[in-house]
Amino acid sequence: MHLPEFLSSKYDHEEKNSMSLSNKENKNWKSTETFAWNEGDVLGKGATAVVYKARRRPNGCVCAVKYFHERVSHHFASVALREIDLLKKLDHRNVITIYAVERDSPSGNYVMGMELCEGGSLYSMLDQPKFSYGLPEEEFLVVLFDIASGMQYLRQMGIIHRDLKPGNIMRFIDDTGQSIYKLTDFGAARQLDDEENFTSIYGTEEYLDPNMYEKAVLRRHSVPYQEFDASVDIWSLGVTIYHVATGHLPFQPYGGRSNSQTMFLITSTKESGVISGIQRYQNGDIEWSKELPGTCRLSLGLKCLVVPMLANMLESDKRRRWSFEQFFREVFKIQDMLTIRLYDCSVGSNLKIYVEKCDRYAAVQEKIAMESDIPSGQQLILFQNRELEEIVNDMTCEVQNYPTSVLHGQLYLYNKDRTDVKKIMIPDIPQYPIFPDIFPIENKVLDKDSHIGHKCSAISYLIEVQVKDLIVLQELMQQAERCLREYIQRITRRINNCVPEMCKLLEETKKRTESFYQTFGVIHDILYSVSSLAAEERIRLIARRYIEDIALTLRDQSPRETQQKAENRTEEIKVYMSVLVDKVTEQEREAITSCVGCMTEDRCVQKSHHLSTKIYEIYKTFADHRKKRYLSQEEEFAHRSDRIRIQKFIEQLEFVMNDHCMKNTAKMHQVTNKQIAMLIKHFIRTGKVDQNIKSVLDCQSKLSLRMEQMVKRCTDLLHRLNLEVIPKMTGQPAEASLLGTMGAELQPRSSFHPMTLTSLKSDFQILQNDSIQIESIMRHHAEELEQQANNLKELSENLPKPDSFETGVQASSDS
Numbered sequence: 001m002h003l004p005e006f007l008s009s010k011y012d013h014e015e016k017n018s019m020s021l022s023n024k025e026n027k028n029w030k031s032t033e034t035f036a037w038n039e040g041d042v043l044g045k046g047a048t049a050v051v052y053k054a055r056r057r058p059n060g061c062v063c064a065v066k067y068f069h070e071r072v073s074h075h076f077a078s079v080a081l082r083e084i085d086l087l088k089k090l091d092h093r094n095v096i097t098i099y100a101v102e103r104d105s106p107s108g109n110y111v112m113g114m115e116l117c118e119g120g121s122l123y124s125m126l127d128q129p130k131f132s133y134g135l136p137e138e139e140f141l142v143v144l145f146d147i148a149s150g151m152q153y154l155r156q157m158g159i160i161h162r163d164l165k166p167g168n169i170m171r172f173i174d175d176t177g178q179s180i181y182k183l184t185d186f187g188a189a190r191q192l193d194d195e196e197n198f199t200s201i202y203g204t205e206e207y208l209d210p211n212m213y214e215k216a217v218l219r220r221h222s223v224p225y226q227e228f229d230a231s232v233d234i235w236s237l238g239v240t241i242y243h244v245a246t247g248h249l250p251f252q253p254y255g256g257r258s259n260s261q262t263m264f265l266i267t268s269t270k271e272s273g274v275i276s277g278i279q280r281y282q283n284g285d286i287e288w289s290k291e292l293p294g295t296c297r298l299s300l301g302l303k304c305l306v307v308p309m310l311a312n313m314l315e316s317d318k319r320r321r322w323s324f325e326q327f328f329r330e331v332f333k334i335q336d337m338l339t340i341r342l343y344d345c346s347v348g349s350n351l352k353i354y355v356e357k358c359d360r361y362a363a364v365q366e367k368i369a370m371e372s373d374i375p376s377g378q379q380l381i382l383f384q385n386r387e388l389e390e391i392v393n394d395m396t397c398e399v400q401n402y403p404t405s406v407l408h409g410q411l412y413l414y415n416k417d418r419t420d421v422k423k424i425m426i427p428d429i430p431q432y433p434i435f436p437d438i439f440p441i442e443n444k445v446l447d448k449d450s451h452i453g454h455k456c457s458a459i460s461y462l463i464e465v466q467v468k469d470l471i472v473l474q475e476l477m478q479q480a481e482r483c484l485r486e487y488i489q490r491i492t493r494r495i496n497n498c499v500p501e502m503c504k505l506l507e508e509t510k511k512r513t514e515s516f517y518q519t520f521g522v523i524h525d526i527l528y529s530v531s532s533l534a535a536e537e538r539i540r541l542i543a544r545r546y547i548e549d550i551a552l553t554l555r556d557q558s559p560r561e562t563q564q565k566a567e568n569r570t571e572e573i574k575v576y577m578s579v580l581v582d583k584v585t586e587q588e589r590e591a592i593t594s595c596v597g598c599m600t601e602d603r604c605v606q607k608s609h610h611l612s613t614k615i616y617e618i619y620k621t622f623a624d625h626r627k628k629r630y631l632s633q634e635e636e637f638a639h640r641s642d643r644i645r646i647q648k649f650i651e652q653l654e655f656v657m658n659d660h661c662m663k664n665t666a667k668m669h670q671v672t673n674k675q676i677a678m679l680i681k682h683f684i685r686t687g688k689v690d691q692n693i694k695s696v697l698d699c700q701s702k703l704s705l706r707m708e709q710m711v712k713r714c715t716d717l718l719h720r721l722n723l724e725v726i727p728k729m730t731g732q733p734a735e736a737s738l739l740g741t742m743g744a745e746l747q748p749r750s751s752f753h754p755m756t757l758t759s760l761k762s763d764f765q766i767l768q769n770d771s772i773q774i775e776s777i778m779r780h781h782a783e784e785l786e787q788q789a790n791n792l793k794e795l796s797e798n799l800p801k802p803d804s805f806e807t808g809v810q811a812s813s814d815s
């Protein structure tokens with residue numbers, strides 16, 4: 001059976017109660033009609049019963065039997081039976097399944113057969129050093145969802161549990177190795193009709209609602225008749241959830257249970273929003289907190305959801321305390337959420353962002369801003385070497401429609417505007433306690449050593465996890481740098497690819513512009529001849545009016561200036577880009593050659609695992625010695641030397657973390673962030689280049705627009721020329737000398753359209769000889785010009801459109 005790594009080693013619980021029936025020190029076998037068990041196979045002991053691992057007839061399946069004590073069977077038979085009656089009715093994956101209730105003979109004690117929960121109780125889990133600072137996030141959530149689901153079922157069945165605590169939540173392991181948490185021990189439960197309250201007192205004192213505590217523990221009856229409703233379960237659940245998240249109880253008076261007055265003071269006088277109150281010294285002040293402790297292993301994203309939930313559940317004033325419905329709503333909302341993994345390189349923290357399925361990008365950005373301190377406008381989020389916005393396409397879509405690769409992959413977060421390096425965020429690691437140098441080793445010392453050993457082992461596990469996280473962080477730092485560099489390289493490639501296209505476009509536009517100047521020049525000249533040749537004064541006037549108009553167009557040099565500006569910009573872009581590409585390449589070489597992190601051959605993870613296992617083993621020996629209460633000379637010798645060994649392992653472990661991994665991580669954070677800062681500057685530069693490209697394309701668009709206007713104007717002119725001027729010219733004598741001058745004047749403009757001009761010149765020659773032909777000549781030119789105008793129009797239509805380039809200008813200017 002495959003178990004998650006952190007759960008794979010056997011628990012104390014399991015070690016104490018080996019699951020293999022054959023391995024048992026063979027005690028008495030007992031059996032009822034359906035169940036058979038060996039009295040050596042104890043799974044756990046409670047106030048009312050002993051629970052054994054058993055076999056079920058007829059198929060021999062393993063199960064658990066709860067063997068109620070004689071006194072319970074006799075005096076509390078009603079309690080046991082009540083539990084049995086209740087359990088028989090229940091059928092839910094998060095509530096323990098009961099198979100049968102039988103009586104043992106000849107004792108007559110009740111025996112309840114139920115499903116076996118191999119993982120032991122949640123309490124036994126939390127009691128292990130490994131989970132002394134709370135469960136890892138994944139398992140914490142399984143617990144939360146399972147208890148909420150079990151409780152919801154119990155509510156539907158009209159049941160108040162009344163003894164909710166980690167000891168009454170069992171871990172069942174399914175065939176896939178997944179944990180399923182089940183509510184058990186309904187010894188205190190009872191059915192509650194709607195709105196009905198109950199007055200009897202049950203529960204375990206650390207988890208008791210303040211009013212119940214006052215009545216049950218302090219035996220005070222501040223209100224003559226106290227009614228307790230289902231809200232008492234909410235309080236106990238709040239304490240349980242806090243315990244699971246942190247590994248310790250939220251409300252701790254100095255001296256523990258013996259200091260019940262302070263316990264009541266803490267729980268009954270705490271402010272709203274406070275989720276823990278700890279008194280560290282005798283009669284000392286209470287340390288209140290509205291946050292989960294720094295050692296808690298939950299992500300910041302989940303803490304943000306769990307803390308308000310706890311605050312509402314641990315509300316002293318039960319009128320303000322959350323109802324079950326509110327609790328269920330919140331838990332199932334969390335269950336329905338999606339998470340996004342995002343490495344924030346400025347503080348070196350891998351964030352887990354909890355988002356609702358229907359959230360849109362703006363909401364996601366807000367959540368990121370809350371956890372990273374990077375305002376949404378300054379966030380640059382990359383997935384592999386692309387911006388998230390590029391991958392998601394439609395940023396207004398709901399998160400649940402994002403590609404699965406994004407939702408399950410690793411994203412990287414950069415600050416577009418700030419490149420300063422912040423201090424890396426490392427979770428708190430408590431100080432190791434010191435073993436006092438007390439000899440001889442007597443019982444008190446054994447107790448203390450076992451206690452200190454437990455704490456040392458707990459801290460060592462925390463360090464082991466920390467070392468693993470640091471190695472992952474180092475990998476993420478390098479990835480974050482690589483990812484950004486590749487992204488910038490993509491941008492530079494894109495820009496470099498678009499520059500030649502842009503140049504081509506500009507060249508074509510230039511040709512067109514010049515061609516128009518040329519065409520207008522020709523028209524101007526023709527009209528000029530008309531204005532002199534036409535016999536009719538009105539025609540000459542019309543021609544002159546057109547000439548003035550055209551002269552204005554010809555004098556306007558702004559298209560040429562725009563063209564020049566675009567050409568200059570393009571040249572600048574080329575130079576700028578070649579420098580940028582060189583810089584990025586240079587930096588890449590630097591990154592490859594500078595190596596600052598932990599190496600595989602350093603074996604940091606393996607070393608820390610080995611050392612923390614050694615520390616755990618010593619703690620286990622100390623725990624055994626404590627149980628024994630008497631040590632032989634040899635054992636005492638071993639115990640003393642183990643104290644020295646454990647200190648040595650601790651020093652080595654601290655060295656691995658502080659002097660190796662932590663230093664390397666901090667160094668890598670510095671180095672990669674320096675590189676990232678430079679890359680961000682390059683990124684900003686590419687943004688500026690994009691702006692320049694945009695400006696070139698703007699020029700290009702302006703020119704195109706201008707060309708279109710000119711095409712229109714040209715066509716219009718030709719049309720009018722046809723209508724108004726040429727027909728009137730028929731039969732009019734030409735003034736040869738003027739035309740000759742005109743022909744000479746056209747000479748300098750002949751560079752672009754030699755054919756047109758040659759033909760014009762010869763036409764003028766003909767005109768000098770035979771003015772009768774003027775109509776056909778003008779028509780000929782008119783057609784030629786019209787043809788040219790059409791060609792230009794076509795040329796402009798066939799040109800690549802500026803916005804057809806993949807320039808990213810839009811995206812960058814938008815963002």
Ligand SMILES: Nc1ncnc2c1ncn2[C@@H]1O[C@H](COP(=O)(O)OP(=O)(O)OP(=O)(O)O)[C@@H](O)[C@H]1O
Nearest residue numbers: 043044045046047048049051064115116117121185
């Ligand atoms: N189904 C089970 N599978 C495995 N272990 C179990 C199971 N039920 C109970 N246990 C173990 O037995 C211990 C005692 O069981 P349980 O809490 O039900 O007894 P109890 O006498 O009702 O306890 P309490 O003192 O809380 O009233 C549990 O803490 C747990 O370790």
